[in-house]
Amino acid sequence: MTDNPSPPAGRGVRPPTLADVAEAAGVSLITASRILNPGVRGTRSGSQERRRKVQDAAQALGYTVNPAAQTIAVGAARTIALIVTDIRDFGSATIMAGVMAAAESRGMSVAVRTTHDDPVRELEIVRALRGERHRGVIIATSRTTDEPRESRFRQELSSLEDSGARVVVIGDSTLPFARVTVDTESAAAELATQLALTHHRIAILAGPEGEVTSLERVTGFEAGLAAAGLSPIAVMHGEFSRDGGYAAVYDLQARLADVDLVAAMSDAMAVGAIVALNEIGFRVPDEMTVSGFDNVPLLADLLPGFSTVAMPLEQFGEACLDRILEDASDRRNNETVRLRADVIVRPKPHRSLP
Amino acid sequence: MTDNPSPPAGRGVRPPTLADVAEAAGVSLITASRILNPGVRGTRSGSQERRRKVQDAAQALGYTVNPAAQTIAVGAARTIALIVTDIRDFGSATIMAGVMAAAESRGMSVAVRTTHDDPVRELEIVRALRGERHRGVIIATSRTTDEPRESRFRQELSSLEDSGARVVVIGDSTLPFARVTVDTESAAAELATQLALTHHRIAILAGPEGEVTSLERVTGFEAGLAAAGLSPIAVMHGEFSRDGGYAAVYDLQARLADVDLVAAMSDAMAVGAIVALNEIGFRVPDEMTVSGFDNVPLLADLLPGFSTVAMPLEQFGEACLDRILEDASDRRNNETVRLRADVIVRPKPHRSLP
DNA sequence: TCTCGATTGGATAGCGTTGTCCAAGCATAG
DNA sequence: CTATGCTTGGACAACGCTATCCAATCGAGA
Known part of the structure; x- marks a missing residue:
């Protein structure tokens, strides 16, 4: 009970793990895992009594899952990467808000990366993404017609997609991936x-x-x-x-x-x-x-x-997440989703004389 | 060479791991780790020749480190969490840009969470953060004088800080943590x-x-x-x-x-x-x-x-990261860092008659 | 030549979680 | 009363990486 091996306070009280919860609840670690973090196969919910015991123990200990551990165990993170040029830009910030909202409603979180329109940095970022096991990657930078640049980028993205992350490009471009664009x-x-x-x-x-x-x-x-x-x-x-x-x-x-x-x-x-x-x-x-x-x-x-x-900037989020999470069998079905922009024509004001 | 056990293309070509690199370079996994991902103890750099062999192999295979694996191995991620109210807000977006820039220059990345000013959500977010093993957490939401709310929040943050993440609060508040404020x-x-x-x-x-x-x-x-x-x-x-x-x-x-x-x-x-x-x-x-x-x-x-x-919104990033990464012995040294705001008084324009 | 310390490479274990399999329990049908 | 299928819990290995220890190597000084 009180013979905690870690120092009792200050730096580095290790957060409780599933093992701690399982021990406190008197069940095996596996059972605790199934009850607290039910995977895709939502069955195996456990008996009422055990459920309660495990959940109470988790609550009492303040357990929260370690997503990094889940990531390596499952081989894929519950995250989406979003690549923008600069977050201070109105468009980027709005897209980001939409993506975050859409991701959250699907139980995922978003990792934002900024390129500052630097082609080298852009490649480095996408390259690093491969190791991060994201579920999907949304490209919201403004693309160019610089063919060598786009080609290198395309190649890196392909390798990323081969490793299991779904790539979605916002806006028109020459990139051969799933696309969400605007008219x-x-x-x-x-x-x-x-x-x-x-x-x-x-x-x-x-x-x-x-x-x-x-x-x-x-x-x-x-x-x-x-x-x-x-x-x-x-x-x-x-x-x-x-x-x-x-x-x-x-x-x-x-x-x-x-x-x-x-x-x-x-x-x-x-x-x-x-x-x-x-x-x-x-x-x-x-x-x-x-x-x-x-x-x-x-x-x-x-x-x-x-x-x-x-521009329907916030709607990109939903559309992109749909593309990312759509059935794997639909992959390579790179049909473009097209959203509608709204033309706002405001009449010139009447001059009211001073 | 060509007898890759994974399917040759399409979904799920497992990205290369350190083990793959080590094998290709003819060294042990440990050696590859030390050469490619030198930790804090930057020594143990390896001999010239091995260095080159390992780096070449990594390059050829397209290896990039898996940060999730590092996180569970080390027990702490190279990340900072940033909590804001809503990213579409000008202040939040600018703070975020500053934090991202500062984090990047220190080799860390930023995880952004939005509360939408919902006290319940706020608590859930901070709670979940405990499992994520961030190095630091920056609170950039606007705090209130609602004592019960602040008290619950403070409690959750304390538990987060006890688990090893440095908490920094932007702006004045009643929260007893490291603080970066403005005059x-x-x-x-x-x-x-x-x-x-x-x-x-x-x-x-x-x-x-x-x-x-x-x-x-x-x-x-x-x-x-x-x-x-x-x-x-x-x-x-x-x-x-x-x-x-x-x-x-x-x-x-x-x-x-x-x-x-x-x-x-x-x-x-x-x-x-x-x-x-x-x-x-x-x-x-x-x-x-x-x-x-x-x-x-x-x-x-x-x-x-x-x-x-x-407001010196972008400067918050540097200041916060300094606080987060300052020597652990300086912890609980909760002195407040105060930045200067700039008053901009513009004279009324002369009326030019039409 | 021998000893010592410093440097380098490797083996092993472990981080926290889930996938896969197996065994046990249980109710139902034959 | 047994055979069958379903549900439930657990053991074990694995994910990719690093910390920690140990052994080997090397150069220098005695």
Whole structure:
């Protein structure tokens, strides 16, 4: 009872193990295991009385399972790895929230890794994942058209999938894995079509060249313009960030007089664009319209008449976990699941005279 | 060579283990372990030739260590648990980014758990953490003055710390653990003092009653006002969110004519307040000043003359990891580390006539 | 040449859990 | 009363790795 071999307090009182619980309950370790951590084969629940004794003992000792031990015993962890570029990014954070919620409702936890858009780091991370025995891996970084890079990445992911982890890629890419995407192109096209009703001299602020996300947004947007008989006056490239938008507008400065809509391909860029436009002397939205993409929450409140596209970021979680946990026999059934984005066109506010 | 006992492809090619590497390199498993995963005692590096052979074999086989196995062998994982309320919150996401960066530079990874401000869930999470053998646990949820709740939480955390995980609490609270805090009160006071130079009829939009974060911000702000010989016209409580600020302004509506500064205790509340004020008919910032707290990035660009306080959110990571990894002999040395917040007072913009 | 200490490699056991098998108990049907 | 099938509990090995001890090797000093 009191002859605990570990020091009684302070550093390193070993947490109770199944063996401790079993001993306290007077059953074998195996029985305790079956009662407290019923596996997939939920049967073998034990008799009422033993159940109670074991559960009481576990409660009294404060037992909680050691997932690392489970992982090596079973050969697979109850975890999903989520790879994003940077957690401070609105999109990444929202996707993460959705994935965590979906994982939790399935009794799994999520391990998040950030690449900071470094191709080397990206490979290291995926490589290390192989040893971690995750159930699935969700790729939520923005992919590029850099073929050597993508090819190396693909190879590492294949090896990861061969080792038993289901790979799911969010968004379009050239990666041959299960995919959950959004109808970004058609949403971008519809946004363009709507905006083309009231604007005709349009400049596009695109993301980095070679980034798939940017590419499909621009492609869709241009298609929408084309449907209205228009084509953009200019397409400027920059980082998908506030500073990227800011710089892009200055790059465009000479031609701004010809422009009545600056269509940024991300909300963050749109904000940077607005700052630059104000500096240059264009009042937004009176003298210039700026649109975005992503539907970052606070902007709806602060930018009257701001049009954008709401991505179904939180829904990715459910969709990805479904793909990961779907029957193993359905594997290699790499059909793409496509979610819908929401086009949000807000009318320009009426000017109320001061 | 080719007589691999596992199926050649598809589901479940077991990832290579140390034993595989050792065999391929012609050394014992132990030697491979010492060369590839040198522990704390970094000595025993092996002879040059063996090193190379083992490393080559590991490279060729694509070996990566299984951290779960290390965890049960060593009795402690190379991980830090981070507990936040909701990852979509700007503060939580930024803290998380800082913690992840700091952990990574020390060769550890981070396990994030979200409580969604549910006291029961909070306890369950901490309880489960005990089995996970983390090196440290960072509490970044907002604590309350609900004594029963805090007491239960404290108890669970103590048991966690006894089991070997170092507990660090971010922000002030009644929890008796290592702490990393911010001089919130004095920052709030300084913000108030500065704003009191140009405003005299001030309403405070506080966070939820009983939340420590709100309490210290309000206390500091009132102290700053008092130093200027003022006291607030009203203190309204609400959620620390956009909707909370929105509602709080409507609660205040009858007295708004007497107010020249709405001091929100969070930036999100400030945005909601601005929306409500605009709806009611007060033009911000011309007819009413609104200030905030947190320094959410995009607001600086979109709200000219917006004053707020920048919290050192990213620095928490380094500070917390230092506390977690400091010498075990320094444990129970629960001195509080205090970081500095930055008061950002922006002058009201000049009205440029249209 | 011999002894000593330092360095290196390996054998063994163990970390906490589950999978697989086997034995015992029990009720039911023949 | 026995044969049958089902349920239940337990023994044993295994998962992949490291800690701890022990043996072998080596160089240097006596």
